[in-house]
Amino acid sequence: MEIKGAVMIQLSLVCAFSAVCLVTCFDQDKSINVKDKWEQFLRVHNKNYDYSEKNRRYKIFQNNLRTIDQHNWRYRKGIESFEMGIGPFADQTEREFKLMFEKQSAPSKTTLENNGICKLSVNRTKYPPYYVDYRSIMQPIKDQKPHLCGAGWAFAAVATVEGMTMKKLKWDKSLSEQSLLDCAVGHGYQSYGCNGGSLWGAMFYMKTYGAETSEDYPYEAAEKCCRSRSKPLVRVETIFNCQGTEQELMRTVASHGPVATMIEVTPYIMHYKKGIVFDRNCVNGANHAVTIVGYGMENGFQYWLLKNSWGRMWGERGYYKLARNYANICQIGKTAFCVDINC
Structure with a gap:
């Protein structure tokens, strides 16, 4: 019973570690995805910022991306009547x-x-x-x-x-x-x-x-x-x-x-x-x-x-x-x- 209990504890630790790893990896992938979208946005819309302004605009872009994702979730549920996307105003408040x-x-x-x-x-x-x-x-x-x-x-x-x-x-x-x-x-x-x-x-x-x-x-x-x-x-x-x-x-x-x-x-x-x-x-x-x-x-x-x-x-x-x-x-x-x- 003690051996079985130890195995169960080990399995629980492995599962917990795997779950943390999956969440962490998911967040990293999501972060990388946002950065890719940001760089693509800058290229497509010919935006050029100095270092500090680029960081400020990136934070605004992240906030707008969350707004777009939340709106589109409601759109897929039939709550909203139109779909949003990344457009020319995605780096503006x-x-x-x-x-x-x-x-x-x-x-x-x-x-x-x-x-x-x-x-x-x-x-x-x-x-x-x-x-x-x-x-x-x-x-x-x-x-x-x-x-x-x-x-x-x-x-x-x-x-x-x-x-x-x-x-x-x-x-x-x-x-x-x-x-x-x-x-x-x-x-x-x-x-x-x-x-x-x-x-x-x-x-x-x-x-x-x-x-x-x-x-x-x-x-x-x-x-x-x-x-x-x-x-x-x-x-x-x-x-x-x-x-x-x-x-x-x-x-x-x-x-x-x-x-x-x-x-x-x-x-x-x-x-x-x-x-x-x-x-x-x-x-x-x-x-x-x-x-x-x-x-x-x-x-x-x-x-x-x-x-x-x-x-x-x-x-x-x-x-x-x-x-x-x-x-x-x-x-x-x-x-x-x-x-x-x-x-």
Whole structure:
């Protein structure tokens, strides 16, 4: 019995040691895995930090990775409606993300009327199709570099004009956001370069002076002196106020084309990868702008298809889906504009 007891004790010690070893090895493997992801993140997003800042950013990255893992566990359980992944903001804090997006005020009805911007009339009797997707006529996803420049207003306005240019004229050309940052500035446009701007102001500038190509006037993610306006490719002919209910917005997108809208973004979508966003944290007002390029249904939920300007490494290759018919969630459609264009 004593021999048997000694053997049992030895076996228990071996099992305990093995368990500790397994846990330790697992933690080491996990640590190595995080470091590999960190180094890959730095390479993919071309991030360069000095030694102390790199260590600080690595700790933030680790915290964000835990957030992503915990969220995705809930996503697999059906608790969350979208999946997260490692994207361009994985080395930033939520506070840093919030500071990139300042609240934007909506233009008054008088301001719009004084600049000839009228409500778009849509056919209310004809029911729109269940599914619309304009991604095939849109230019490739661009990156405004939001940590450097709050130019979402310019990118959303330009994307709308680009889409309509392709839809109407079949011209496959990238247009310039930088020209709006440099030239469509001041109270007359309600736009202030990298410090935010208005969709209608950007469109009004392209109506007055036309839109130049990105090739002639490339993006620099900073405000510069206004350059030549001698080479506009297209000109906005009419600007429409597309504000309305989500049903009205749905009809506008289906019958007319892409629509630029102000929207509210929160840290909840920092690491968005795919799925439909139901962001209940949207309570402070619009602070960003995107382009509505379609709508549809996925897994029984209705969504808006939105073109963003945070690069192809964020979201669904730069796009994301926001819940539709959910009380204008995140301010969608409350300040919205579309255009007609000509040569």
